[in-house]
Amino acid sequence: MTDTDPGLIALDWGTSAQRAWLLDTRGRVLDARRPDSGLLATTEGIDTRDPRARAAAYEAAFRRACGDWLTTHPGLPAIACGMVGSAQGWVDTGYHTVPTTLDFTALVPVTHRDGVLHLVPGLRLPSGDTPGDVIRGEETQLVGILDVLGDPGEPFTVVLPGTHSKWVRIDGGAVTGFATAMSGELYGLLTAHGILARTAAEPVRDDAAFARGLAAGRRSRGLAAELFGARPLVLDGALEPGSLPDYLSGVLIGDEVANLSSASDTRVVLCGTADLCRRYAAALADRGVEAAVLTEEVTARGLWRIAAAAGLLRPQDKERLERTPKP
Template identity: 45%
Template structure:
């Protein structure tokens, strides 16, 4: 039976706005989605978006804590929240949450995370840290993979994020498809499982990605890959290269690796894992909302 509303959690990214009304157990009582990512909001009218999308909740349950995660806390968003350096867990992230009141609204903005590798090169994430906190309980050790435009491979130890690495897999695919000769060879978007698996193997086995990519041109050119399979092959090649790189950086790999993302990406990574003997499993979903609830509890905003 649904409980009493305890929190409004907002996952606000570059291209989308998602919000959930949660009770104290984490059950989602209601949800809202809108094509109102931070880049679509004109004149930084973020408060107007909140009122438009969540007005009925705010009127019915005034005073509920609102937690916002994702790119809304970036330099391009509503309030810039500094990155928290790794390693960091629930306590460190919660301590860096920024409370901001404006336009009659009070929101708690969640920070992102940063790390610097041995060569002094920084890496950052914003939004994924809440998803990881939502999927990794306090006793969990292992990896969490968050595929997408900028895929993240995150190592968790005792519920704390100790390291992560970013791979520009999704953005590379979009750029190669839309702006190179590889895209001109593609015919249609139909998924080709055999071509995808072939690409995964090639991407994982060839250490020079720039060389491996050229095979997406030569194979169809020589009649060794149908043009209808080029898109799947290229997708598999990039995902295979990412997995090989991620595994190399991660060290010990657990038997099961949760994948946080939409159903299509989860399915692709599961298929790639079957080719490479990696146990990718789909995370249950709504991790960002559960992560916000965990932070609100840590800060005492939800009992």
């Protein structure tokens, strides 16, 4: 077995998107693709209350996504994280309850015609002073981030910006808490369907407008008032219509950072697209917090690390998988 031998099929299988990697025995990417079978596409037209119908739909989607890799490399171990392990997924993997270490040695296997796919459980924050919350897929990103950074030896916060941004507190390799903000979704709703979107203009990048929005979000008379504030600015000619999206982005991120960052956030790691990381880093810098930015792909790395810790990569596991009876 050489370093470039395929060692693992890894999938990030979310609600609307799916990504698949063929990794070598050391976790390096040999092949990568973005199949179009997220959870919504996979279960379209299926009665999701029927476990058999669901399993059949997921197995077909799994085969479409990476059946050729399985055919070429029979018995290759496979792992997946994300909504595929939810109640509407292939099987419900349940959750590890926070506070918890990021230790996923007990994966949830689902058997398919050519072997076994191992699913990563999510994390669950029980209800308390605030409503509970769950994450699926981000736990694997966190494993990847810790693998890249090493444990800094002191508590830190990971921010994963996106449609639903996650703020995760980590201490000694364990997740001690997290929160979700739907700023990205609100941005999408406002710019696609809102009254502000009627100020029709081709959006232009406007860093100054973003900074003004940040200041408004930080000062905040509340999000509902500061978002509306963009409208009189445009009517007054004080904001170009094309700069409205960047202003709204600033208000939303400024408000989110003001509310969810805490005085103890001296170490913050941002992980996401370069554009979103830049915006969150600016908002954090406004509060005197310098964030480390990680824009590389950490999910594949996390999946490989979890698979290795769970023993999926050992030759005996591979042999065991090859002996899995075909249905």
